[in-house]
Amino acid sequence: MIETSDKPRIEFTPERLERAKELLTHYPEGRQKSALLPLLHLLQEQEGWTPTEGMDYIAELLGIQPIEVYEVATFYTMYHLEPVGKHVIEYCRTGPCMIMGGEEVYAHLKQKIGAQDGETSADQLFTIKPVECLAACGWGPCFQIREKYYTHLTIEKVDEIIDELRK
Amino acid sequence: MTSERPKILTDKTHIPGIETFDVYRKNGGYSAVEKALKTMTPDEVVEEVKKSGVRGRGGAGFPMGMKWSFLAKPEGVPRYLVCNGDESEPGTFKDHWLMKTIPHLLIEGMIVSSYALGANTSYIYVRGELMYVVRILEKAIAEAKAAGFLGKNILGSGYDLELYVQPGGGAYICGEETALLESLEGKRGNPRNKPPFPAVKGLYQCPTVVNNVESIATTSWIVNNGGDAYAAIGIGRSTGTKLISASGHLKKPGVYEIPLGLPVQEFIYSDEWCGGIRDGHHLKAVVAGGSSVPILPAAMLLKTASGEDRLMSYESLSDGGFATGTMMGSGGFIAMDETACVVKNTWNFSRFYHHESCGQCSPCREGTGWMEKVLHRIEHGHGSMHDIDLLVDVAKKIEGNTICPLGDAAAWPVASAIRHFRDEFEWHITHPQEATRPGAIFKGHMELV
Ligand SMILES: Cc1cc2nc3c(=O)[nH]c(=O)nc-3n(C[C@H](O)[C@H](O)[C@H](O)COP(=O)(O)O)c2cc1C
Ligand code: SF4
Ligand code: FES
Numbered sequence: 103m104i105e106t107s108d109k110p111r112i113e114f115t116p117e118r119l120e121r122a123k124e125l126l127t128h129y130p131e132g133r134q135k136s137a138l139l140p141l142l143h144l145l146q147e148q149e150g151w152t153p154t155e156g157m158d159y160i161a162e163l164l165g166i167q168p169i170e171v172y173e174v175a176t177f178y179t180m181y182h183l184e185p186v187g188k189h190v191i192e193y194c195r196t197g198p199c200m201i202m203g204g205e206e207v208y209a210h211l212k213q214k215i216g217a218q219d220g221e222t223s224a225d226q227l228f229t230i231k232p233v234e235c236l237a238a239c240g241w242g243p244c245f246q247i248r249e250k251y252y253t254h255l256t257i258e259k260v261d262e263i264i265d266e267l268r269k
Numbered sequence: 270m271t272s273e274r275p276k277i278l279t280d281k282t283h284i285p286g287i288e289t290f291d292v293y294r295k296n297g298g299y300s301a302v303e304k305a306l307k308t309m310t311p312d313e314v315v316e317e318v319k320k321s322g323v324r325g326r327g328g329a330g331f332p333m334g335m336k337w338s339f340l341a342k343p344e345g346v347p348r349y350l351v352c353n354g355d356e357s358e359p360g361t362f363k364d365h366w367l368m369k370t371i372p373h374l375l376i377e378g379m380i381v382s383s384y385a386l387g388a389n390t391s392y393i394y395v396r397g398e399l400m401y402v403v404r405i406l407e408k409a410i411a412e413a414k415a416a417g418f419l420g421k422n423i424l425g426s427g428y429d430l431e432l433y434v435q436p437g438g439g440a441y442i443c444g445e446e447t448a449l450l451e452s453l454e455g456k457r458g459n460p461r462n463k464p465p466f467p468a469v470k471g472l473y474q475c476p477t478v479v480n481n482v483e484s485i486a487t488t489s490w491i492v493n494n495g496g497d498a499y500a501a502i503g504i505g506r507s508t509g510t511k512l513i514s515a516s517g518h519l520k521k522p523g524v525y526e527i528p529l530g531l532p533v534q535e536f537i538y539s540d541e542w543c544g545g546i547r548d549g550h551h552l553k554a555v556v557a558g559g560s561s562v563p564i565l566p567a568a569m570l571l572k573t574a575s576g577e578d579r580l581m582s583y584e585s586l587s588d589g590g591f592a593t594g595t596m597m598g599s600g601g602f603i604a605m606d607e608t609a610c611v612v613k614n615t616w617n618f619s620r621f622y623h624h625e626s627c628g629q630c631s632p633c634r635e636g637t638g639w640m641e642k643v644l645h646r647i648e649h650g651h652g653s654m655h656d657i658d659l660l661v662d663v664a665k666k667i668e669g670n671t672i673c674p675l676g677d678a679a680a681w682p683v684a685s686a687i688r689h690f691r692d693e694f695e696w697h698i699t700h701p702q703e704a705t706r707p708g709a710i711f712k713g714h715m716e717l718v
Contacts, residue, residue: 128433130347130390133473138455139438143397164455177457178438180397192398196359197560197617198516201609234441234621235359235560236398239601240515240522249400 112156118144122163134164138174142181151182179233187222187229189267191215192246196235199242203256207243208232210257214264227268274541275502277490277510278483279526282370288405290412293373301489302418305381306426309492314385318488320496322508327353327444327481328559328599330583334496339468340386341476349477350388351453352379352485354395354402355437355444359560359621360601363512364482366524368395368402372409376432378485380418381492383430386478390431393482394449397436406434441625445673446479448627459627460673481599483512504530507582511597517604518552520544531581533557534571537604550606551717554690557586558598560618561678563685564611565595567718591685607717608710611693615686616644622679633676636667640683647694650701657694661687 114122122141129136141163145156152175154168161168175181182190193208212218215228222229238244241253252263286292293299305314319334340348352375356364368375375393383391395403410432413419421429435453437443443452447461450472471477487509491499500508507529516522519537521544527536537552538545546552552567571579574593579585583597605614623637640663646652664680671677687694692713697704704711 128392128431128435130473133454135455136435136453139397139452140436142438143400143436174438174455174457178397178440180439195617196621197556197614198360198603200617201517201603201605201614233398233439234624235357235361237356237362237365237396239360239362239603240524241362242516246398249404251401 109155112145112149112153112159114144114159115148118148135166135170138164138166138171139178142171142175142178146181150188151184151186153185182229187226189227189247190229190231192231192233192236194234194236194238194242194244195232196239198235198239199244202242204243207255207257207260211245211260211264214260228264274526275510275528276526277499277502278367278371278374278486278512281374287371288369288373288409290373290409290416293371294416298373299377299413299416299418301377301492302380302384303424305384305492306424306428311385311387314381314488314492317491317496318385321487321491321499322496322503322506323484323487323491323499324507324583325481326483326487326511326600328358328561330597333480333484336468336480337386337478339466340478341469342387343476347390347473347475348386348388349472349475350379350383350386350391351446351449351472351477351479352391352393352482353444353446353449353479354393354399354482355441355449356399356482357396357441357444357625358599358601359618360516360556360603361514361559361599362516363514363524363600365399365402366514367482367486367512368399369405372402372406373413374486374489375482376406376409376413376419378488379432380413380423380430382478382480382485382488383432384428385488388478389429390433392433392435392453392472394435394437394443394453396443397438400436403434403436410434440627441621442627442673442675445675448673449479450477457627459629460675462672502528504580504582505584507584507597511581511600513581513600513602515543515602515604517555517602518547518550518606518609519604520547527581529580529582530585533579533581536581536602543604546604546606550608552604553607553609553717554605554611556595556601556603556605556682558596559601560603560621561681562596562598563591563594563681564615564689565593565685566689569593569689570595571718591681591688595685608708610648610709610711611686611690612644612648612697612704615683616641616648618682619644619679622675626675626679630671630676632667632670633679636663636676637679639663640679644683647697648705650697650705652694652698652701654695654698656698657687657691 157171243255244253324330443458448458452458467477573588619641623641628634664684667680
C-alpha cells in the first residue's frame with residue numbers, strides 16, 4: 103500500500119462518476135461517508151476487484167482518509183482485495199445447502215474448473231470463493247456469479263453452467 | 270380449504286407482472302398510502318399498528334406498535350425509518366423472496382410507516398449479495414416516484430418522503446440493528462452498546478426505527494383493513510400471518526405464508542404446505558426459526574412436553590423453555606431427515622458464527638472459535654468425552670456476556686444439540702471410524718417421525 107504512487111491512477115468512467123454523484127445525494131449534508139459501501143461496489147463492478155488505487159480515489163471523492171476506506175473494505179466479505187478470475191463463483195457452504203447435497207456438487211465444481219477454495223483457475227477464468235448463507239436456502243445448493251443467483255444446483259447443472267461460461 | 274387461508278402478504282404474489290407499478294396499482298396497490306395520507310393522522314396509523322398486535326418479523330418478535338411509540342420526537346431533529354433487508358440468518362430467505370416478487374408491497378409499507386413515524390428520508394438496507402434485488406427495488410421506487418407516491422407533497426398531502434436502497438457489503442452481523450446503522454453510515458459493522466437505543470440515538474445520532482422487511486410489508490394491509498381485523502387472525506399474542514422459509518429435506522421447500530397457530534404437524538405434512546418429508550425418509554430434527562434457535566428432535570417439535578400439538582406460534586414454539594422448546598425466530602424452518610448428521614450441522618453453524626463474529630467482545634470472538642475447533646475435532650473422529658462438557662461450558666460462558674445477541678445465537682445451537690443429541694456426539698467419539706465414513710448415518714435410539 104505504500105508504493106501506490108507509481109501505480110496508475112484509477113478513476114470511475116464518466117457514467118459511473120454520474121452514478122457516484124447521484125449516490126451522494128441519498129444522504130444528509132455532511133454524511134456522504136454513507137456512500138462508501140455502494141461506491142466500493144461500483145469500483146468492483148468496474149475493476150473486477152477493489153485495488154488500493156481505486157480505494158484511494160473513493161477516499162478523495164468522499165473527502166475521507168484512505169485508511170477509512172481500507173478498514174471498511176476489509177471488514178466486509180464481498181470486496182475482493184486481490185485480483186480475481188473473470189468469474190468469481192461464490193458458493194454457499196452453510197448448513198441448509200449442505201444437507202441438500204452441497205458438498206458433492208461443490209466438490210464437482212472445484213474439480214471441473216481445477217481450483218480449490220480461494221484459488222483461481224489456470225486459465226484465469228474462474229475464482230472459487232466459499233461464502234455463507236445467501237438467503238436462498240430453500241432453493242439450494244446455490245452459488246452466485248456477480249449479481250446472478252444459480253439455484254437448485256446438481257452436478258449436471260454445474261456442468262452446463264461452466265460449459266456455457268467457457269464458451 | 271386453501272382459499273380460506275388469510276393472505277396478507279401473498280394475496281397478489283401469483284399475479285403475472287405484479288413487480289411492476291401498473292399491475293400492482295391495478296390490483297389495489299397503494300390504496301393504503303391514499304387512505305393513510307388523506308384520511309388518517311400519523312398517530313392514527315401508529316394506533317392501528319398497535320391494535321394489530323403485529324410483532325417484529327426479524328427474529329426478536331417485539332411488538333411493532335410499541336416500538337414505534339418509543340420513538341423520540343425532539344423538535345427540529347429528523348427521524349428515520351430503516352428497513353432491515355439484511356436477511357443473512359441461515360435458513361431464512363423469505364425477505365429475499367418477498368422483495369424480488371412484490372417490491373411495491375414493501376415500498377407501499379415504507380411510505381405508510383414513514384408517514385406514521387414522521388420520517389422524511391427512509392432507507393431500505395439490503396444485503397449486498399442481493400444486488401439484483403437492489404436494482405428491482407430501485408426501479409420500483411422510480412416508478413412509484415413518477416406516479417407521485419414518493420417525493421415532495423405526496424398526493425397533495427403536504428407530506429414529503431425520499432426513499433433509498435442501500436446495499437450492504439457482506440456481513441451477517443449487519444442484520445443486528447445497531448451494526449446495520451453503523452454500516453449505513455459507511456463504517457465497519459460493529460454493534461453499538463445499548464442504551465442509547467436507536468429510538469433515541471440511531472442513524473446519524475437521530476431517533477430511528479429499524480424494522481424487518483416482512484414487518485413493514487404488513488402495514489399496508491393493517492392500514493387498509495384495520496388493526497382489529499389483523500388481530501383477529503392468528504392465536505393469542507401471535508397475531509396475523511407469518512412468512513416461513515422452509516428448507517431441508519421437505520417435499521416442497523419454499524416460502525409459505527401461514528396463519529400463526531397452524532399446527533406444526535400440518536405445516537410439515539399437509540400437501541397444502543410442505544407436503545411431508547422426501548420419499549423414503551423420516552423426520553429426525555428441525556431447526557424451526559433460523560440457525561440461531563435451539564434444534565429439536567422431531568417428536569419434541571411436534572408435541573409439547575405436556576403432550577399437546579405444537580403450533581407455529583411464538584408461545585407454542587417456545588413452550589417448555591429451552592429444556593423442550595425452541596423459538597419462532599425469523600421463521601427459518603430447516604427440516605432434517607435421518608441422513609443429516611447433527612454433529613456436522615452443529616459444527617457448520619459454529620463455523621458460521623465464528624466467521625461472522627465482529628470480534629469486539631472476547632467471549633464471542635474466542636468462544637465461537639473454540640466451539641468451532643472442538644466440534645471440528647469431534648466431527649472428524651478425534652474428540653474426547655471431555656470435549657462435550659467443554660462445549661457446554663464454553664456455550665454457557667458466551668451466553669449473556671456479549672454486546673449483541675450474536676453470542677447467544679452462537680451458543681444456543683451448540684447447547685441444544687448436545688442437550689437433545691448427546692448420544693450422537695458420544696457415538697462420534699466412541700465409534701470414530703464408523704462415524705466418519707462418508708454417508709454415515711447415526712442409528713441410535715432417537716425417535717424418527
Ligand atoms: C446477529 C443478528 C442478526 C440479525 N439479522 C437480522 C436480519 O437479517 N434481518 C432482520 O430483520 N433482523 C435481524 N436481526 C434483528 C435486528 O437486530 C432487529 O431486531 C430487527 O431488524 C427489528 O425489526 P423487527 O422488529 O421488525 O423484527 C438480527 C439480530 C442479530 C443479533
Ligand atoms: S457478541 Fe460477537 S458479534 Fe456481537 S458485538 Fe460481541 S463480538 Fe461482535
Ligand atoms: S444455506 Fe445456502 S443459501 Fe442459505
